[in-house]
Amino acid sequence: xxxxxxxxxxxxxxxxxxxxxxxxxxxxxxxxxxxxxxxxxxxxxxxxxxxxxxxxxxxxxxxxxxxxxxxxxxxxxxxxxxxxxxxxxxxxxxxxxxxxxxxxxxxxxxxxxxxxxxxxxxxxxxxxxxxxxxxxxxxxxxxxxxxxxxxxxxxxxxxxxxxxxxxxxxxxxxxxxxxxxxxxxxxxxxxxxxxxxxxxxxxxxxxxxxxxxxxxxxxxxxxxxxxxxxxxxxxxxxxxxxxxxxxxxxxxxxxxxxxxxxxxxxxxxxxxxxxxxxxxxxxxxxxxxxxxxxxxxxxxxxxxxxxxxxxxxxxxxxxxxxxxxxxxxxxxxxxxxxxxxxxxxxxxxxxxxxxxxxxxxxxxxxxxxxxxxxxxxxxxxxxxxxxxxx
Amino acid sequence: xxxxxxxxxxxxxxxxxxxxxxxxxxxxxxxxxxxxxxxxxxxxxxxxxxxxxxxxxxxxxxxxxxxxxxxxxxxxxxxxxxxxxxxxxxxxxxxxxxxxxxxxxxxxxxxxxxxxxxxxxxxxxxxxxxxxxxxxxxxxxxxxxxxxxxxxxxxxxxxxxxxxxxxxxxxxxxxxxxxxxxxxxxxxxxxxxxxxxxxxxxxxxxxxxxxxxxxxxxxxxxxxxxxxxxxxxxxxxxxxxxxxxxxxxxxxxxxxxxxxxxxxxxxxxxxxxxxxxxxxxxxxxxxxxx
Numbered sequence: 001x002x003x004x005x006x007x008x009x010x011x012x013x014x015x016x017x018x019x020x021x022x023x024x025x026x027x028x029x030x031x032x033x034x035x036x037x038x039x040x041x042x043x044x045x046x047x048x049x050x051x052x053x054x055x056x057x058x059x060x061x062x063x064x065x066x067x068x069x070x071x072x073x074x075x076x077x078x079x080x081x082x083x084x085x086x087x088x089x090x091x092x093x094x095x096x097x098x099x100x101x102x103x104x105x106x107x108x109x110x111x112x113x114x115x116x117x118x119x120x121x122x123x124x125x126x127x128x129x130x131x132x133x134x135x136x137x138x139x140x141x142x143x144x145x146x147x148x149x150x151x152x153x154x155x156x157x158x159x160x161x162x163x164x165x166x167x168x169x170x171x172x173x174x175x176x177x178x179x180x181x182x183x184x185x186x187x188x189x190x191x192x193x194x195x196x197x198x199x200x201x202x203x204x205x206x207x208x209x210x211x212x213x214x215x216x217x218x219x220x221x222x223x224x225x226x227x228x229x230x231x232x233x234x235x236x237x238x239x240x241x242x243x244x245x246x247x248x249x250x251x252x253x254x255x256x257x258x259x260x261x262x263x264x265x266x267x268x269x270x271x272x273x274x275x276x277x278x279x280x281x282x283x284x285x286x287x288x289x290x291x292x293x294x295x296x297x298x299x300x301x302x303x304x305x306x307x308x309x310x311x312x313x314x315x316x317x318x319x320x321x322x323x324x325x326x327x328x329x330x331x332x333x334x335x336x337x338x339x340x341x342x343x344x345x346x347x348x349x350x351x352x353x354x355x356x357x358x359x360x361x362x363x364x365x366x367x368x369x370x371x372x373x374x375x376x377x378x379x380x381x382x383x384x385x386x387x388x389x390x
Numbered sequence: 391x392x393x394x395x396x397x398x399x400x401x402x403x404x405x406x407x408x409x410x411x412x413x414x415x416x417x418x419x420x421x422x423x424x425x426x427x428x429x430x431x432x433x434x435x436x437x438x439x440x441x442x443x444x445x446x447x448x449x450x451x452x453x454x455x456x457x458x459x460x461x462x463x464x465x466x467x468x469x470x471x472x473x474x475x476x477x478x479x480x481x482x483x484x485x486x487x488x489x490x491x492x493x494x495x496x497x498x499x500x501x502x503x504x505x506x507x508x509x510x511x512x513x514x515x516x517x518x519x520x521x522x523x524x525x526x527x528x529x530x531x532x533x534x535x536x537x538x539x540x541x542x543x544x545x546x547x548x549x550x551x552x553x554x555x556x557x558x559x560x561x562x563x564x565x566x567x568x569x570x571x572x573x574x575x576x577x578x579x580x581x582x583x584x585x586x587x588x589x590x591x592x593x594x595x596x597x598x599x600x601x602x603x604x605x606x607x608x609x610x611x612x613x614x615x616x617x618x619x620x621x622x623x624x625x626x627x628x629x630x631x632x633x634x635x636x637x638x639x640x641x642x643x644x645x646x647x648x649x650x651x652x653x654x655x656x657x658x659x660x661x662x663x664x665x666x667x668x669x670x671x672x673x674x675x676x677x678x679x680x
Contacts, residue, residue, distance in 0.1 A: 116602040116639070119496055119573050134644040151493070152500060193493050222465060222638065223491035252636040256628075267570060267636025268544020268599055271625035272667035275649075278628045279666040287629070289636040320546045320553070321529065352549055353529045376550065377668035 001219045004048040006097040007233045008215035011192065017184045019212045022099035024048065031073035032066050034098040042101030045072040047093040050238040052132070052200075052216070053083035059093065062101065069098065094237060102211060107201035108167065109133055110182065112189040114196075120148040121189060123182060125163050129201030155186040174208050181210045192230060193223030242305050249301045250291050258283025259387045261306035261315040261344075263299070265290050265329075273318045276376060282384035285312045290319075290329075299332025300339045307340060314345045316383035318376060321352030330358035334365050345386040347371045349379035391590040392519035392564040393539065393581070394482060394508075395458060399523050402450045402480075403428040404471045405462035405487075407438050414462065414486070414527050415439055421524040426454040447471075447478035460516065460525045461485040468512060469494035476505040484525045485511035485575070492638070495573045502575075509575030513637070515545035515567035526567065536561015538674055539585035541578055542597035543570045543637070544625060547667055551595055551623075554671025560678060563591045570599060570637025578608035586616050593619050593677055595670060596661075600626035601639045601647045609655035619677040620661045623670055624649040 006024040013019060023034035035043045047059030054060050059081045061072040073096050082090035107129025115122040125145045128136045136143055145166030147159050160179030169175050181202075189197050198216040205211060224231050236244060246253035252267065256274070260282050264270035267289045274284035286309065288302055306315055319329045329350060336342065346369055350358040362370060371386065373379030395401075401418070405411040406428020416439055419425050427442040427450050434445030444450035447459065459475045461468065461483055468490040475483045476498075483502065490512045502509050510517055516526015520535040532549050534556045542548040548567050555562065566581055568574050578596055585591045594616070598605035605624060612620055626635055626642075627649040634641045642648050653663045664673050 114492060114496075114572055116572050117607070119499065137644070150500075151497060190493065193491055195492070220492045220638075222489045223493065225466065226491075254630070254633050254635060256630065264546075266544055266546030267640055268542070268597065268625045269546035269550060269667070271599060271629055271635055271640070272544075272547055272550070272623070274628040275625060276666040276668055284628055287633075287635055320549045351553065352532065375668065377666070380666075380668070 001221055001234060002050045003217050003233045005215050006048055008217040011188055012212055012215055015184045015188045017181060017188060017212055020099050020102050022097050024095055024097050026095055028070050028073040031096055031098050032070050035066055035069040038100050040100050043069055044099045044101060045069060045076060046097040047076045047081050048095040048097055049081055049091040049093055051083050051085040051091060053085055057081050057083040102203060102213060103206040104203045105206050106204040109200045110202045111198040112185060115148060118148050120150055123147045125167055127167055149186060151190060155183045177210050192227060193220045195220050242308060246305050249298045251298060251302055252289040253305055254287040256284050256286050258285045259311055259313045260383050261285045261312040263288050263290060263302045263317045265319050269320060276380040280380045280384045282387055285309055295328055296332040296335040299329060300336035303336040304340045312344060314383050314386035316379055317348045318379055319350050321354060325354045326350040326352060326358035327354040327361060330361040337367050342369060345369050345371055347373050347379050347383045349373040391588050393584040393588050395517055395519050395523045395525060397522040399458055400424055400426045400454060400456040401458045401460060401525055402426060402456040403460045406430050406443060407433055408462060411462035418524050421530040423523045426456050447474045451478045457481045459483045461487060465489040469498040472498040473501050476502040476507040480507055482508045484516050485509060486516055486527055488513040492572050499573060511569040511575060513571045514569030515548060517566045519564045520562040533565060534561040537590060537592040539563050539591040539594045540565035541581045542567055543599050544597055547597045550667055551597060551670045555674050558671045558675040560674060563588060570639050572639040577604045579611050582611055582616055586618055593674055596620060596622045598624045598652055599640050600629050600649050601641045605652040606655045609659040612661060613659035621673045622656045622661045622663050623667050624652045
């Protein structure tokens with residue numbers, strides 16, 4: 001789960017990670033009141049969406065008067081912001097963050113992620129603040145300092161020293177401030193079960209203070225149960241409605257741009273099914289894992305979600321029954337045809353536990369449009385042919 | 391022969407009396423697994439599925455001499471259960487539970503290694519030595535005895551692969567589902583040498599997926615140390631970047647961990663890489679014929 005910048009900064013502040021002062025607004029009037037409350041002469045009006053590259057897309061504007069705050073907020077609120085991370089369809093801006101202007105002397109990058117190879121959280125820092133870290137990694141890998149922290153010992157002084165010396169921060173006072181910043185950010189990561197934190201840029205002000213000018217956080221979905229305060233920060237308008245609905249039924253769904261809907265048990269086989277469709281000359285319309293606890297209701301729901309996509313010309317149900325018994329899936333298919341109008345050919349391949357019973361159930365039901373397949377290759381080939389109208 | 395587990399392996403079940411634990415423990419016993427008991431706090435002294443129940447893993451190990459634990463406890467309690475098993479002297483914990491927090495698994499695995507305990511999973515189908523010992527949730531009937539060792543991040547692709555291998559007239563020594571979470575226990579790099587050393591295993595099948603670099607590490611290891619033929623499939627060639635594909639660890643982040651780079655690394659290491667899982671059985675038959 002991801003959160004907005006203003007929410008990430010609320011968490012930062014709780015842990016003593018310094019940020020500029022700011023207040024979120026839903027309307028232009030509120031934006032002006034916020035700016036007045038913050039005081040000062042310069043404000044930044046920032047679109048709140050779950051995507052990077054907001055500045056380039058016109059979602060971040062500097063205001064030198066309250067009138068300009070109103071002007072920018074009016075323009076940004078309700079705009080469809082397109083950035084390199086939103087896709088061409090963009091994202092609707094529903095909130096703006098009004099922040100006091102900052103005196104930027106230097107820009108850094110600071111992030112915390114899990115290093116899967118080391119199996120430890122890793123703090124990444126760079127002097128190339130403001131640039132995309134993937135780009136820095138590609139072009140100047142030497143400019144990224146990586147410090148792994150073993151949670152068993154926590155953030156130690158030497159971790160901090162590796163960071164400041166690596167970044168070339170030489171002033172002892174600044175070193176102290178940066179190390180305190182990084183230590184606090186590590187605590188934010190660990191104590192909230194974050195999956196990633198990214199501050200880009202982290203700035204040094206004219207007075208030698210470090211501030212998180214931006215803030216991006218993602219969380220381990222498996223740990224949200226013990227962080228109700230973070231779960232409360234969920235903005236459902238930022239999530240794909242179909243993926244979200246699928247999730248409510250224990251299904252894992254990702255929409256793609258092809259023509260063959262897929263319903264599969266298990267994430268690996270679901271990806272393998274997409275790959276096989278592609279290999280046979282077709283295009284998958286989605287990833288859908290019905291999981292280990294599929295029943296008639298969840299399978300019917302799966303059909304409903306797949307069929308919402310107007311590009312779907314055929315559906316390939318590929319089930320290898322281990323925990324999910326094939327007879328249950330067969331009943332699900334029957335149920336689905338009662339609940340949802342299935343107007344495209346459905347190719348069904350059921351193998352594994354109770355496959356014979358499942359075949360019997362489907363045969364007796366005698367549903368038009370349902371084509372039986374014997375194995376994965378056969379099913380994929382039949383689905384590709386059906387989608388092409390053969 | 392086989393790797394890690396066989397018909398003599400003494401197994402306990404943590405989360406023995408729960409719904410999932412009961413159902414699958416019963417299936418394992420029916421398969422022939424030597425389940426010697428289970429652990430459920432406050433049910434010690436009772437019997438379940440004809441086996442003794444203990445309050446703690448320590449008691450269970452002392453009373454039964456179990457060396458392997460199958461873990462079915464709910465996600466929030468997985469780390470606790472794994473650490474308890476490690477502390478009690480269990481040698482291998484097979485963690486079936488899906489949805490354990492990453493931070494918990496990081497701590498639990500580090501603690502397990504310190505105590506010399508191996509782990510498999512979490513979020514995996516378990517391990518099976520064909521016709522001897524099933525510790526997990528896989529449909530046992532698919533795994534006929536033979537000469538193919540199987541290592542897979544995906545449960546259902548393990549079944550798919552085994553089914554194809556059997557249809558080609560071969561069978562399985564041991565199949566290990568290692569799971570698709572960001573932090574997992576035994577992986578290709580640790581399991582490959584076990585299959586290399588197992589005289590019964592003639593061919594190794596490895597099934598990977600997008601995300602992380604375990605398959606790249608495996609490719610390096612194969613190039614230097616593995617003499618037996620290896621057949622591989624990497625799921626997710628058609629997966630979009632930055633999207634999590636079902637498994638918590640199956641995500642191409644920042645352009646790294648793609649199927650293409652993993653397939654390339656494995657090919658360069660001399661592995662027979664197939665582009666569709668439907669080709670696994672045929673590929674095994676081909677390398678067997680050589």
